[in-house]
Amino acid sequence: MARKIWPWLAGIALIAALGAGAYFYRGEIATRILQRAAAQGMSDSLSAQLPDGLHAVFCGTGSPLPDRTRAGPCLAVVAGERVFVFDAGEGAAETLALMGVNAGDVEAVYLSHLHSDHFDGLAPLALQHWATGTSQTPLQLVGPTGAARIAAGLNEAYAIDSGYRTNHHGPEIMPPTGGGLVAREFEIPQGSATIVLHEADGVRITAFPVIHAPTEAVGFRIEYGGRSIVISGDTSRSDSLALNARGADLLIHEAISPRLNAIMESAAQSSGRTNVGVIFHDILDYHTSPQDAGAVAQEAGVGALALTHLLPQTPIPGLSSTFERDARTTFDGPVWAMRDGDVISLPSAGGINRFHRLRF
Ligand SMILES: [Zn+2]
Ligand SMILES: [Zn+2]
Incomplete structure (x- = not known):
């Protein structure tokens, strides 16, 4: 023994x-x-590894509500060899870097509207664009009227820091002309009309109005290589969105869960935080339930539905699956509640692939 x-x-x-x-x-x-x-990370570019096509890179799937697992609203779209960013909430630049997207490659940032949770990650992104790209020109910001004021304010706030960077690293590494943002504003069209914001090298980006009163807001449609992605921006259920999303391969829609939101509202009320309770109540009317997002996807006949900007916060594993379940009651196609680090790939050759990519 x-x-x-x-x-x-x-x-x-x-x-x-x-x-x-x-x-x-x-x-x-x-x-x-x-x-x-480190050696692998420095040479590891996500866009270089993607096939020719249109790709949605989820660099922020959260909201202004605190959630350690989700950055503020951010979606990078890789179209062929071009990289565009749609909204840049808090943590966007960090998440992009962790996904292997070089901020220096970002051609422009498009703002869906001027709520601060959609642009409070802009300044770090502009700094990374300058530093990692040795950029000679500022990061381009394309947004509704008011975007220029935001760019001017951030440029002013970062003016002292920009001077330090150039002085420390030298003008070859941090060219004095390359810091900050340069804005291009557009007028939001009426009804369901569209405005073309970019058309070059086979990439077409259009904007159309959505419903987010009292804020004026747009959604976007991006087309390249015969594939198409539509982004809702922040909106309540919108006919303009359903119309402009018609036949898209992928609809990326914001979502608020009325049931989960009611839990947060009643927790705030019962703990005497009436003001917070009122805010939870108020946000319901300018966002879209997963059921309605599904209905819009069904009406538009899109290929797949990706839910993002999840409200309220989803700190417990499994919570985001309730968004998928609710949207599936109204949409027959595939539905996914997205996480930071997810990529949905639409190769020009056809098909749709999903994978997760976050490194340290
Ligand atoms: Zn908003
Ligand atoms: Zn928002």
Whole structure:
């Protein structure tokens, strides 16, 4: 009997010794891992690995409500070799970098509307655009009337820092002309009319009005290589969106869960935070339930529905599946509640692929 126990004891002792060794040398092991990951990360570009086509890169699927797993609203669209960003909420630049998108490659940022949660990540993105791209010109900001005021305000706020960067790294690395933002404003069209914001090298970007009163807001349609993505921006259920999303391969729609939102509202009310309760109540009328997002997708006949800008926050695993379940009651096609780091790929050759890509 004793003879049979010895090999077990020796095995346990060996594992314990290895564990202790790993613990003792954990700093060194982590440093070696970093050495490999850093080399890989520096040369690892997401857009270089994608096939020719149109690709939705989810760099922020959250809202203004606190959620450690979701950055503020941000969607990067890779169209062929071009990279565009639609809204840049808090944490957008960080998440883009963690997904392997070089901010220096971003050609322009399009704002759906001027709620601050859609642009409070702009300044860090502009700084990364300048620093990683050695950009000679500021990051282009395309948005409704008022976007120029935002750009001017951020440029002023960052003027001192920009001077430090150029002085420290030199004008070859941080060209003095490349910091900050330069704005191009557009008038939001009426009804369900569209405005063409970009048309070059086979990429067409149009905007159309959606319903987000008292804020004026637009959604976007991006077309390239025979594929199309439509972005709702922030909106309550919108006929203009359904019309302009017609036949798109992918509809990316915001969503608020009335049921989960009611839980937050009643928790705020019962703990005496009446003001917070009122805010939870008020946000319901200018966002879209998953059922209505599904109905819009069904009406437009889109290929797939991706839900983002999830409200309220979804800190518990499984919560986002309730959004999918609700949207499936009205839409026959595939429905996905998106996470930061997700990519939906629409190759020019056809098909639709989904994968997750976040590194450290
Ligand atoms: Zn909004
Ligand atoms: Zn929003």
